[in-house]
Amino acid sequence: MEGHYLGVLMLGLCCTLPVCWGQGYVNVATNKIYRQISTYFKHGAASNAADGNTAGSLIADTCSHTDEEGPTSPIPKDEFPWWEVDLGRTYPIRDITVWAREGHSHRLYPFTITVDNQTCVSVTSAPSTRSLSVRCTSVMYGQVVRLTLKKTSQSLNLCEFQIFECDAGRWGDRCEYYRCGRYCAIGKCDKKTGKCSACTPGWYGEQCNKACQSHSCLLHTCHQTTGRCLKCYAGYDGHTCTECEDGFSKHNSNTCSPCSAYCKDRNCHGDTGNCMQGCVDGRHGATCNTTCSPAGCQTCHQHSGQCTACRPLYNLDPNSQCKECADGFYRKTANAVHCTECSGRCHNNTPCNKATGDCDRCPPGWEGQRCFKGKWFYFLFYQHFQLNSNRVC
Numbered sequence: 460m461e462g463h464y465l466g467v468l469m470l471g472l473c474c475t476l477p478v479c480w481g482q483g484y485v486n487v488a489t490n491k492i493y494r495q496i497s498t499y500f501k502h503g504a505a506s507n508a509a510d511g512n513t514a515g516s517l518i519a520d521t522c523s524h525t526d527e528e529g530p531t532s533p534i535p536k537d538e539f540p541w542w543e544v545d546l547g548r549t550y551p552i553r554d555i556t557v558w559a560r561e562g563h564s565h566r567l568y569p570f571t572i573t574v575d576n577q578t579c580v581s582v583t584s585a586p587s588t589r590s591l592s593v594r595c596t597s598v599m600y601g602q603v604v605r606l607t608l609k610k611t612s613q614s615l616n617l618c619e620f621q622i623f624e625c626d627a628g629r630w631g632d633r634c635e636y637y638r639c640g641r642y643c644a645i646g647k648c649d650k651k652t653g654k655c656s657a658c659t660p661g662w663y664g665e666q667c668n669k670a671c672q673s674h675s676c677l678l679h680t681c682h683q684t685t686g687r688c689l690k691c692y693a694g695y696d697g698h699t700c701t702e703c704e705d706g707f708s709k710h711n712s713n714t715c716s717p718c719s720a721y722c723k724d725r726n727c728h729g730d731t732g733n734c735m736q737g738c739v740d741g742r743h744g745a746t747c748n749t750t751c752s753p754a755g756c757q758t759c760h761q762h763s764g765q766c767t768a769c770r771p772l773y774n775l776d777p778n779s780q781c782k783e784c785a786d787g788f789y790r791k792t793a794n795a796v797h798c799t800e801c802s803g804r805c806h807n808n809t810p811c812n813k814a815t816g817d818c819d820r821c822p823p824g825w826e827g828q829r830c831f832k833g834k835w836f837y838f839l840f841y842q843h844f845q846l847n848s849n850r851v852c
Contacts, residue, residue, distance in 0.1 A: 484554070484634055486511075488604075488622040492545040496538070497526040499614055505542060508617040515561030515589055515618045522560050522618035540615035543605035544622070551624060551650050552579065552599045556592045557606065558619035559585070566616035569609045575601035581609075589618070598651050625650040640666035658683055675700035708732040710746070721747035737761050754796040755781030772798035789816035804830035 503524025639648035643655035710732025718727035738747035801811035805818035821830035
């Protein structure tokens, strides 16, 4: 389990008299994978250098120990001894503390520490104490941290190797800030700068301390740096989702609603709701909410309402009205939309009355308003005449 340690104040790359800051650091080098160039005897395992025990006794299995160069040593000639820890994933690396073996500091100094083969820090001389806290010249990100003794023909003894980062929720150069921003997603932020990796919905900024610029952002999420909406709810548009997208308007409200279905192509002004491309057939008005009148109008002027074209079978009169049916048709009722064909039984096929459908005159032998009723005596006379006309005198 990763243990907690007191922080160390360092004014340069390293110091020998650490000053306690209090809780805030966590050692991430424990319970990881450890390797070294070689192992001397059974008490010098690489894992001894990260077991949480800073005691400086080799016999007590608290220090790592590599072989020295020699005829039977597996160490290649002129190769520097090294020890390393594989952290299993990338960490921000900056503050490290090393512990030398009691009375054997020459087997640790001078050394260089690298992070993924990039130099973190080099130390040329041993301090007066067994422990030394060092700091990389800048925060480095890596997975494998290696300490190399800059001597040949010498074994490496390392009794504890600690890599510190800020404890969960703390950040700062010395972990002095107690918690990440309140609205950091899952309460996590950069251990050095305090920058949140992501914000909870409704907030933005490096520390997620600024409210998104609009409540219309989809799911209330916005860009962490600019505060602009990433996406908008249906009907909204613009960086802050306060404008209406095409086909929507804020007519009579503060919310974007669909344009009238009577607007041609559903195109209306985003603020007023007025139809921009005119109305569909049969409607007029700024928002096309009025039916063209009378019923015979197919299309009418958007603003004046005057008919511009009639429905089939209607005539457009000089007053731009479509009240009257074409010849041969009539309206069954005053509110009828469609014209009905005349009976076709009027005398000499003359058109019927366009308002009632009645005939002005019926053919011989027929009567009634629409000439559907036959005259019985006329047909009897006509039949008798036909029979007698066939006789030969």
